[in-house]
Amino acid sequence: MKRFGITIGDPCGIGPEITLKALHASSQYQQHALLFGSRSILDHYNKALGYGFAFNAITTIAEWKEGVVNIFDPMPHVKAEDIEIGKVTVLGGELAFQSVVSSIEFALRGEISSVVTAPLNKEALHLAGHKFAGHTEIFGAYTHGPSYAMLLWSEKLKAIHVSTHVSLRQACDACTKERVLTVIRLADETLRKAGYEKPRIAVAGLNPHAGENGLFGTEELEHIIPAVETARAQGLAVDGPIPPDTVFLKAMKGSYDVVVAMYHDQGHIPLKMLAFDSGVNITVGLDVIRTSVDHGTAFDIAGKLIASEKSLLEAISIGMKL
Template identity: 50%
Template sequence: MTTKTIAVTMGDPAGIGPEIIIKALLHDELNGAPAVVIGCLETLRRVCQAGLVPEVDLRPVNQVSEARFTPGVINVLDEPLEEPQSLVAGKVQAQAGDLAYRCVKRATELALAGEVHAIATAPLNKEALHKAGHLYPGHTELLAKLTDSKDYAMVLYTDKLKVIHVSTHIALRKFLDTLNQERIETVINIADKFLKRVGYAAPRIAVAGVNPHAGENGLFGDEEINTVTPAINAAKAEGLNVYGPCPPDTVFLQAYEGQYDMVVAMYHDQGHIPLKLLGFYDGVNITAGLPFIRTSADHGTAFDIAWQGKAKSESMEVSIKLAMQLA
C-alpha cells in the first residue's frame, strides 16, 4: 500500500481510541504496516492486560527512524499521561484532553519535518480538550492552527459519498450571520483540488443550498440568491464543474448514486447526517487544505462503551488505510 510511515495519534485515552487503534493495526493488511502510534504506552499496555484487544507486542521507540514494521508488533512513540494509573475510562479528564492535544502536536511536528507522511487520528473529546486549557472546537481547527493553514475544510469520505463543509463547529444562528461568498468559493476550490489529488481528473461538485428546496427562488430565504449562486458562478468562471444550489434533501442521494463526486454542505449537520447514516462504520474524516494528509475515524470517543472491548474498529482501519493510500 505504501512504504511511507504514518503517524496514528491516540486521541482521548479514556475513550475507545486505544482499543480501536490496536484492533485496526492488527487487522489484515494493516498488520505490520508502516504506522507508528503516538500515545501513552502505559495506557496501551493497560488495555492489552485487560484483555480488550488481541495479543500484541507494543514496541517503544524514541524516534520514527527506529521503528521496524513486523506483523504482531506495534511501534509506539511514548507520550505519557501525567498520572496514567489515575485515568478512568469513560470519564472527561483534563489530563486526557492534554494528552490528546500533545499527541496531535507531536504528530504535526513530525509531519512538517517529513519524518511521517500522513496522520490518522483517533477521536478526542472536546470537553476534555477544553478542560486542559486547549480551546479548540476539534481536530480540524487545532491542526489548522498548528500548521498555520488559512484555507482548510472538513471532508467526510466514503467510497460512495464524499462531503466537504463550509462551516462545522459553529452555532446555526452564527453560521447564518457569517455565511459569505468568499468562504463558499474557497471550499469549492479546496474540494476541486482535493478530488484531483485523490484521482478525479474532472471533479463534479454539487453545492447544497442553505434553505429548504434551496430557497425556492427566494420563497424560503435569499441566501441562495445573494451568496451561494454568485460563489458557484465564480467557480464556473474558473473552469470548475460545479452544480447548484441543489436542494439539500435530494443532493446527497444524487451524489451517492454517482451523479456528483462531492457535495459542498453548508453546515455541520447538513453534511454529517447523510454521511453517517450511509457510512457510519466506514466513513473517514479528512482535513483538506493542510500541508499533509490527515484522516480520522468518523465518530466520537464513545465514553459509554470505552474499555469494554465492544468498540468497532472499521472506521479507524479505513482511515489508516486511506492515509497510507493518499501518502
Template identity: 55%
Template sequence: MAVNFVGITMGDPAGIGPEISLKAIDAKTEYQQYVLIYGSYDVLQYYHQRLQLTTQLVRIEKVQDFQPGKINVISVVDLAIGKDIEIGQVSPVAGDAAYQYIARAISDALKGDIRVVTTAPLNKEALHKGGHNFDGHTEIFATLTKTKSYTMMLWSEHMSVVHVSTHCSLREACDRATKARVLECVHLADKAMKQLGVETPRIAVAGLNPHSGEAGLFGREEIDEIIPAVQAAQQEGLDVDGPVPPDTVFLKAYNGVYDIVVAMYHDQGHIPMKMVAFDSGVNVTLGLPIIRTSVDHGTAFDIAGKGIAKADSMCYAVDLGKRFAEH
C-alpha cells in the same frame, strides 16, 4: 522511507482510541510495516494485555527507531489507568494528553518524519478542561500548521461532503455562507477529489434554505452569495452545479450524479453521511500542508474498556490517508 509512515494519535486515553488503534495494527499485518502510534505506552500496554493481542508492543523514541512487524509506540505522555486517569471519565489530564499526542505527530509530519496523521477521537470537554480551547481536531491542525484556508471533508465509498462551516451555531452558520467561503470550499473539494484520482470532479453545491430559497421566497442567501460563487467556479472551468436543493442533493450524490457535495453547515452534511457510512466514513482536513485523516465517531466512553469497540473506521482512515499520500 520515513515519508511513507502513518502516525495514529490515540485520542482521549479514557475513550476507545487506544483500543481501536491497537486493534487496527494487530489485525492488518501490512500496517505493521508503516503505522505507528503516538500515545501513552502504559495505557496501550494495559489494553494490549486485556485484548490478548499477539503482535509485540514496543516503545520507540522517534520514528527512525521503527521496528517492522510490531506495534510501535512513541510515548508522548506517560500516564496510567487507575493512577492518572479512569476509563470512560472526562478529565483534564486525559484532555491535555490527547492534545500532546496530536502536537507531537503534527511536528513530526511537518519535519517529514511521517506522511500521514490519522487521529482517534478526542473529547471536547476534556480538551477544554485540559487547557486547550479548540472546537476539535480540525481547528488544532489548522492552528499548529498555521493554515488559513481549510475545511472538513467526510469521505466514504458512497459519497463525499465538504463543509462551509462546522462547529458553530446554526444562526452563525447562515452568516458564514458567503460567496468567498463557498468558492473556497469548491476549490478545496475539487483538489481533494483530484488527489484521490478523479480527473474531473463533479461538484454539487447545496442550497442553504428549503428549495434553495425558491427564488428568494425563503431567503436570499442563494441569490446574494451561493449562486455568485457557483458562477465564479464555473467560469474557472470547474464542473460545478448548484445551488441544488438540500433535500435532494445527497440522494443524487449517493446515486453517482456527483462526486462530492459542498454542504453549508455541520448537520446538513453529517446527517446524510452518517446515515450511509457510519462505520466506514472518514474525516479529512483539507487545505493543510500535511495529510490528516480521522475516524468519524466519538470517544464512546460508554463502551470504553469493554473490549468491544470496532476498528473498522480506523482502518478506513489509515487506508484513505495512504491513498492521499500516494497521489
C-alpha cells in the same frame, strides 16, 4: 507504504482499543504506523485483547525499530491506573491534545506522511485548558495553509463543509461567496488527489428550496450562485445551489461525486445515516494530511472490547491514497 502516524485519541475512550485492532488486522500497518499516545494504556489493551504486540517507545524517529509497533508517548510518566476508562477527565483531554500536537510535529518534519486520528472528547479537551472545537481546529492552528475544510468521505456519499463547529446563526454569516468558492476548489483538489479525473461537485443551498429565488432568504442569490458561477468559469464541474433536501439523494444515486454542505449538520446527518461505521473525516487544504474516524469516544462501551475498528481502517486507507 510510507510511515504514518495514528493518534490514539482520548485514552479514556475506545481509541486505544480500535487502534490495536486496526494494527492486528494488517501486518503492513504494524510495520509502518507510529502511534502517538500513552504507552501504559496501550500495554493494558494489548494484554486485554490478547495480541502480544512488542512495543518500542521512541523520542526521535532515529530510534525507530523494525518488526515491532513504535510509539511516541508525550506523557510517559502516566500510568494505566491513572486513566479512568469511560470517563471525561482532564488527564484524558491533555493526553489526547499532546498526542495530536506531537503527531503534527513529526509530520511537519516529514518523518511521517500523514496523521490518522482516533476520537478525542471536546469536553475533556476544554477541561484540560485547550479551547479548540475539535481535531479540525487543532490542525488548522498548528499546521499551514491559506484555508482548510472538513470533508466526510464514504463510498456511498461525500460531503465537504463551508462551516463546521459554530452555531447555526454563525454558520449563516459564514456562508460568503469567498468561502463557498474556496470550499468548492478544495473539494475539486482533494478528489483529484484521490484519483477522480474531473470531480462532479454539487453545491447545496443554505435555505429551504435553495431560497426559492429570494423568497426564503437571499444567501443563494448574493453568495452561493456567484461562487458557483465563478467556479464554473474556472473550469470546475459544479452545479448549484441545489435544494438541500434532494442534493444528497442525487449524489448518492451517482449524479455527483461530492456535495458542498453549508453547515455542520447539513452534511453530517446524511453521512452518518449512510456510513456511521465506515465514514472518514478528512481535514483538507493543509500541509499535513489528516484523516480520522467519523465517530466519537464512545465512553459507554470503552473497555468492553466490543468497539469496531472499521472506520479507523478506512481512515488509514484514505490517508494512504491522499
